Amino acid sequence: MSKSFGDVWIFGDYRDYFQNRITLQLIAKGKDLAEMLNTGTTVVLLGEQVHQYAMEYVAHGANTVMVAEHPKLKEYEVETYTTLLSQWVKSYRPEIFIAGATSFGREFFPRLAKRLRTGLSADCVDLEVDPKSLLLVQTTPAFGGELLAEVVTPDRRPQMATVHPGVFRELPHNSEAVGRIIYPDVDVFPEPRVKVIRSRPPIKGKVSLEDASVVIAGGMGLRSKEQFELLYELAELLEGEVGATRPAILSGWADEERLLGQTGKSVKAKLVISIGTSGALQFTTGIQGAETVIAINRDPDAPVFRIVDLGLVADAAAVLPILIETLRRRL
Amino acid sequence: MIKYRESKISAHHNYLVNDMLTPGFVVGEPDKQGGFYFLADKVLAGESMPRISCRLLEEGSGNLLVELNWNRIQSNPKACIHQSIPGGFQILLSSGNVLLEVQTQAFANGYLTRIKARLYDEKGFLRIEPLGDSIKVHDAEKPVLDSPFSFSP
Incomplete structure (x- = not known):
């Protein structure tokens, strides 16, 4: 007899909805996971006057939306949310429960996991159902991002994870x-x-x-703030934005809000041009959602070349002015 | 198991009934000649207006007050008034009291219609009454419409 599974649950994080697409990204991934388990996808939604979000989640692929509408849920309050959702989980027994690794999800999901006495993998960059064991394989950076760990929760339920925004693609609105x-x-x-x-x-x-549909990402290979600032010229020509690696930010070349990667932002741009970045895992997790990645680095063995669509082995500081000048003439 | 209520939900347009979203609902029997009914029909993708058809009766006498077909007055023996309001319309009795109010809120990608009314059937039973900013439907069964209602030929 085949085993039957509870639904895949997704926490409906609707604050700043039209910028924060994480719930929609998780619905799309949740559908893949649910299909493997032959079960459904449920978004849990707490708040007051949240009708439009319930409709949005259905439009983006949720089978079911479970709603608590109450004035006391208008403001996010970690104890209330944890108590309510732990009651629901115990009652409805989802197989998997995932949330975005936003400030919101990062605060209350660990509390919820503790309350439910189950495991939680934080900041996952991938989720898959193992076809043999049918367990959720939660891929998350470990040891400061040096390794990607695959974590499973064999015994406790639900299998819980927070997921880095931008690593999955949302389904179109239907x-x-x-x-x-x-x-x-x-x-x-x-x-x-x-x-x-x-x-x-x-x-x-x-x-x-x-x-942004185009992101120019810069790293220490640019060697100076002056060289880094050329990225803004390139970004302007391509109508894009500038992102940076952690070392570049620590060097004062860019503000923290431009940080890409595990502890920064994840992009799903059509094009990322990564210039002078070595390709450390904690950085590349932020650009792996891009459609096309081009890298320029003088080290032919740089890890960044393992994930790119097109690589150019060259001194970034030398290539950048030529690239800008060429684009200026052609665009 | 925690007690719960459930309904269908449309991604495009819903009515708020019994504090729940629903793509459409019908109360009473639309096909019964002269009888009370209230049909909030499924709104199709691309449309922004609700589809209200109903036969509304006078409390006590059970006489026909007004009949609507897709938001428009079709039969009006008691000289009710159709009045536009922002996002919808009202049906007023000749006394000026509001018999029915239908108002649609537009979201970025969808619509929600709220109805306000106190409606009785031909036997004098209360079938619909105000509940918060919407309505409560008194019916043992509340048929949810997730596709447009079909009248009998």
């Missing part, structure tokens, strides 16, 4: 989709120990790496 919506009774809330006085969005600059 207005004709119809799903199922469930409203579990929610009338018991813990008395919160934190009172939200006011919330306001962070002041944002103009950098929008996640939405």
